[in-house]
Amino acid sequence: MPSLRIPTLVLACGFLLGALPALGEDTDVRLVIRDHKFVPAEITVPARKKIKLVIENQDATAEEFESYELNREKVVPPKGQVTIFVGPLEPGRYPFFGDFHKETAKGVLIAK
Amino acid sequence: MLGIAILVFREVLEAALVVSVVFAATRGVPGRERWIGAGVAAGVLGAVAIALSAGVIADAAAGMGQELFNAMVLFAAVVMIAWHAIWMATHGRQLALQLQALGSEVSVGHRPLVALLLVVALAVLREGSEVVLFLFAQVAGGSGWVDIAGGIALGVAGGCATGLALYLGLLRIPIRHFFTATNWLLLLLAAGMASQGARFLVQADLLPSLGPKLWDTSTLLSDRSLLGQTLHALIGYDARPAGIQVLFYVITGALIVIGMKVWGKPRRTGTHGAHGAPQAR
Numbered sequence: 001m002p003s004l005r006i007p008t009l010v011l012a013c014g015f016l017l018g019a020l021p022a023l024g025e026d027t028d029v030r031l032v033i034r035d036h037k038f039v040p041a042e043i044t045v046p047a048r049k050k051i052k053l054v055i056e057n058q059d060a061t062a063e064e065f066e067s068y069e070l071n072r073e074k075v076v077p078p079k080g081q082v083t084i085f086v087g088p089l090e091p092g093r094y095p096f097f098g099d100f101h102k103e104t105a106k107g108v109l110i111a112k
Numbered sequence: 113m114l115g116i117a118i119l120v121f122r123e124v125l126e127a128a129l130v131v132s133v134v135f136a137a138t139r140g141v142p143g144r145e146r147w148i149g150a151g152v153a154a155g156v157l158g159a160v161a162i163a164l165s166a167g168v169i170a171d172a173a174a175g176m177g178q179e180l181f182n183a184m185v186l187f188a189a190v191v192m193i194a195w196h197a198i199w200m201a202t203h204g205r206q207l208a209l210q211l212q213a214l215g216s217e218v219s220v221g222h223r224p225l226v227a228l229l230l231v232v233a234l235a236v237l238r239e240g241s242e243v244v245l246f247l248f249a250q251v252a253g254g255s256g257w258v259d260i261a262g263g264i265a266l267g268v269a270g271g272c273a274t275g276l277a278l279y280l281g282l283l284r285i286p287i288r289h290f291f292t293a294t295n296w297l298l299l300l301l302a303a304g305m306a307s308q309g310a311r312f313l314v315q316a317d318l319l320p321s322l323g324p325k326l327w328d329t330s331t332l333l334s335d336r337s338l339l340g341q342t343l344h345a346l347i348g349y350d351a352r353p354a355g356i357q358v359l360f361y362v363i364t365g366a367l368i369v370i371g372m373k374v375w376g377k378p379r380r381t382g383t384h385g386a387h388g389a390p391q392a393r
Binding site for chain 1: 115119166167170171175176178179242245246248249250252253311314315316317324325330334335336350351352353354
């Protein structure tokens with residue numbers, strides 16, 4: 001059946017691209033979620049470098065890290081830890097929030 | 113209650129828009145309600161299962177399980193849509209002719225409905241699992257049952273109403289252009305999903321971003337506005353896309369177009385009478 005070829009092609013391209021190694025040095029930054037707040041609520045990171053953001057959730061409920069400015073979203077399970085790669089970022093302020101507790105979980109990443 | 117309703121609405125909206133496009137694209141197919149209903153049901157069950165295993169998924173693949181899972185779900189949906197779009201390019205013409213001639217819902221032979229069932233199920237699963245996780249957190253956080261039930265009801269109703277509005281809008285397209293339109297919509301939907309999938313792989317550092325922010329149109333149309341979100345779900349609008357997302361978008365769209373052109377050439381198999389029998393596949 002010829003109509004099966006395209007999906008196969010799409011998949012193959014995806015795998016090929018996925019196999020490419022991502023280059024660059026990372027800078028590690030740690031962030032804790034406690035009582036539905038980000039600690040620290042403000043973090044400064046070097047600009048123009050890829051950032052490895054490690055987020056630990058100490059609460060018993062899930063949170064979703066989300067940022068429109070960083071174009072990222074990721075669920076952080078209860079008592080769990082996740083990693084998110086962002087950047088390299090131009091100097092500036094990049095607000096983020098916890099989508100499941102918007103009133104309290106707010107923070108900003110400052111690239112300098 | 114409003115906060116719960118808004119989050120539920122946002123997630124339901126995205127899934128509902130996908131379901132609407134699929135529902136429109138399957139116009140004239142007998143039993144499509146059952147197929148799509150089954151897709152939604154499977155998606156809801158899957159969403160609960162995913163939410164329950166969120167911790168396991170997050171820890172998998174060195175902490176990148178969530179991104180890999182999301183990307184796989186998105187790419188699977190892309191493949192299913194591509195398959196269907198290409199199939200429709202070969203058969204849509206006959207379908208439109210028959211609909212036009214009979215002016216009613218007619219049988220048009222079998223179609224890869226399984227593909228679209230999966231597209232629906234995967235969309236509901238992806239958005240639904242976030243809703244379920246959020247609701248778990250609400251329950252654990254001591255929100256009242258009235259607030260939660262009311263929020264779910266409002267959010268689901270609002271999301272479904274928007275999806276229905278889109279569907280009714282699509283039905284106004286003249287029938288001879290109808291399947292061309294829904295096919296293009298499916299193509300853009302697939303391209304958008306491919307772009308989102310690529311974003312997850314960049315987030316997991318499995319793909320180079322090729323420029324973390326190729327452009328920024330957030331002042332023009334914000335991702336968080338209702339229109340921005342609607343376009344995000346439908347055609348993959350992203351106010352700040354990474355270069356690789358644009359690349360995935362264009363390549364996916366191009367591959368589907370090529371597929372439709374290569375295998376979608378009109379087949380001159382004689383005239384189709386008003387009551388022409390379904391074309392055997």
